[in-house]
Amino acid sequence: MQKGSRDDRISALPDDILVNIIDRLNVPDAARTSILSRRWSQLSAKLSRLIINAQHFLPEGVSNVNVSDDEMVRVNAAAVEATKSILTGRSPGEHTIRFLSAAFYLRDDVPISIGQAIGHVMETHLVEMVQFSVMTGKVGTDDLNDDELIICGREFMRFFDACQNAFGGLTSLDIENLRFGESDIPNILITCKQLKHLRMLNCDSGDPSALKVEHAHLSELSIINCFFEQVMLNWLPQLTQMTFDGWINYQDPLVLGHVPLLETLSLTNTGYSFHNLVKLSEFISSTSIRDLKLGFRSEKIWVQPECPTESLASVFCQLRFVNLVNLPEGCDLTWTMFILEAAPLLKELYMTVWDHACMMETDEETRKEEMYSENRGVEWDSSASDFKHHSLVTLIIFGFESEDYMVSYLKRVMEAAVNLEDVFLYSSLECNHCDAKPARFPRTKRQRMSLKKRVTAGIESFAIIHSSPTLRDDHLAKIVYPECSLEISRTMLLRQ
Incomplete structure (x- = not known):
């Protein structure tokens, strides 16, 4: 003043x-x-x-x-x-x-x-x-x-x-x-x-019943842990974004009717041992999704890998971004290659590998009684050994470990994605409410150089491997966990 x-x-x-x-x-x-x-x-x-x-x-x-x-x-x-x-x-x-x-x-x-x-x-x-x-x-x-x-x-x-x-x-x-x-x-x-x-x-x-949704102007719909036997999107001409988290019936839990503008879809569920695997070509048929998130809550993979078909190609033909959230640790990641084979325009692939104790049932007796699956992975091997992908430019893995199964998967993606530009490898995520074991992540400069040599040995790729613990803002913005109370911040996100 x-x-x-x-x-x-x-x-x-x-x-x-x-x-x-x-x-x-x-x-x-x-x-x-x-x-x-x-x-x-x-x-x-x-x-x-x-x-x-x-x-x-x-x-x-x-x-x-x-x-x-x-x-x-x-x-x-x-x-x-x-x-x-x-x-x-x-x-x-x-x-x-x-x-x-x-x-x-x-x-x-x-x-x-x-x-x-x-x-x-x-x-x-x-x-x-x-x-x-x-x-x-x-x-x-x-x-x-x-x-x-x-x-x-x-x-x-x-x-x-x-x-x-x-x-x-x-x-x-x-x-x-x-x-x-x-x-x-x-x-x-x-x-x-x-x-x-x-x-x-x-x-x-x-009692479990069907939820029928019709509305002229609804553009974003989120149904999270709601115990409906079936959700039927009969007529939603303006719907562009849909989150469906937790369903109780594996027989057609989501029926997509007239949703011509649907572009962004998030699907999350807990897979039990008695659940059949879901074919995405049937689950989200009659759509052309651009942004797809699949969440697994650190339990059984509930997606059935599919060989390329016309129905799967029609679902994935516009796919640009895929986020695979809370994949169980220690399970082969090769099955995710079917998404690359079916989505020729895919540009970004994010995945989080994490046994998050907050959302998992850890009591062994309860796991047996409620029929949680101890075999949480899924097997798949593409017949197209010479497959090449020409659109993928970014691959990001949270919870990366210097384990053979992750290194071999990384080599496979880098070899297939001929125009891949950047690979970002981040350490384990950290939750304020539970203790997570430290990942076997390359911490020193020597360890990171050793990892790059293991990954690039025997393959040709111009992609740059980034293994810095500093998280980029644009990567943070795409990590969304509506299904749990995880608090994410720049200082608490990565276990150093």
């Missing part, structure tokens, strides 16, 4: 720049700026992004994992007050709200209060996108019994019935731990005419 002046440089900025700055804050922090001056108090009425999250009011050190019922009630009340405070000061129709997000716990009448306040704003203001994230405060299916699922489901439907105007303009809905009645989900989809994003975690309809 200049001597004798009460104005600072920030306050001298134009309103539109200050609004752009405050737009990047959550509601509690944005509200604090209003006490600076009368001018600052008026800026909150011009914000275009309003993110109201009950978790932002939790005490330091308390998270959604360990929040108590009393704390849920308290922070919910704070979220209600913040919602009303920040919405009542706005002049109808004066400033567009481009994004309005409300996250709250399913307790008492708080969701109804928030929903009705937002519904009123949607009727009197220009609002482009509205998101509801409805939390139960429970993490993991073990924390909930059937009665609690039913109670949560009824509470949600009570909220839904009381806030029809808000749900009518909703563009994104994130729900968890709910048991619905037979007609509840269809009614929600019919009412939420503007819905574009839907995420359901640990939801069901009681």
Whole structure:
């Protein structure tokens, strides 16, 4: 500040720049700026992004994992007050709200209060996108019994019935731990005419039943650990992204109907010894996926390697990116070559090899009783020994070990991918919640040189092998684990 002046440089900025700055804050922090001056108090009425999250009011050190019922009630009340405070000061129709997000716990009448306040704003203001994230405060299916699922489901439907105007303009809905009645989900989809994003975690309809999904505008759908016997995507003309994590029936668990724009697909499941292997040519037939993620939860490989056929070629003809997540350690990786043979346009192949204790059943007796497979690998050998791939440019392996089975696999890919440019080898991933054994990773410069000689011996490849422990930002951005509570950061990701 200049001597004798009460104005600072920030306050001298134009309103539109200050609004752009405050737009990047959550509601509690944005509200604090209003006490600076009368001018600052008026800026909150011009914000275009309003993110109201009950978790932002939790005490330091308390998270959604360990929040108590009393704390849920308290922070919910704070979220209600913040919602009303920040919405009542706005002049109808004066400033567009481009994004309005409300996250709250399913307790008492708080969701109804928030929903009705937002519904009123949607009727009197220009609002482009509205998101509801409805939390139960429970993490993991073990924390909930059937009665609690039913109670949560009824509470949600009570909220839904009381806030029809808000749900009518909703563009994104994130729900968890709910048991619905037979007609509840269809009614929600019919009412939420503007819905574009839907995420359901640990939801069901009681006895295993089919979930039929039809919607004109839905573009992203995530169904995670939901116990439906079958998910039928009958008519979703705008769907581009689909996550299907955990299915209970291996006989046609996912039926793809009219999904002409589907490009990104994530499939994750635990393979048991009694499960038949899945043929991707049948599982995702009638699609041309560009981005495919397959997750195995460190258990049995549930994908059946296939020889090139017309049906498999039609599914993989547009494939550009493949991410194989939590492949079991010690198992031959040769089977993944069938993806290269069937996907001539594939450019990037990521894979994570990791026995992640957090998601695995480690008790031997339980593994026997629940019929986990001790033989987690799958055998396959291509008849095309001289196969060449001309599009693959990047191969990335997390959890690389200097073991013969990994080295031989790496040699095979580098020999087949004639235009391969970069191979990135990273050490073991690290989880904050479990102990992972260190990988036999080349640590010293001499060990890395020795590895490169082992890999390139007898083959011709111009690919550069990178074995630095420093993780690139673009690689980190593509590692996504929605099926577990793994916390990833630059400092905790790799076990050095």
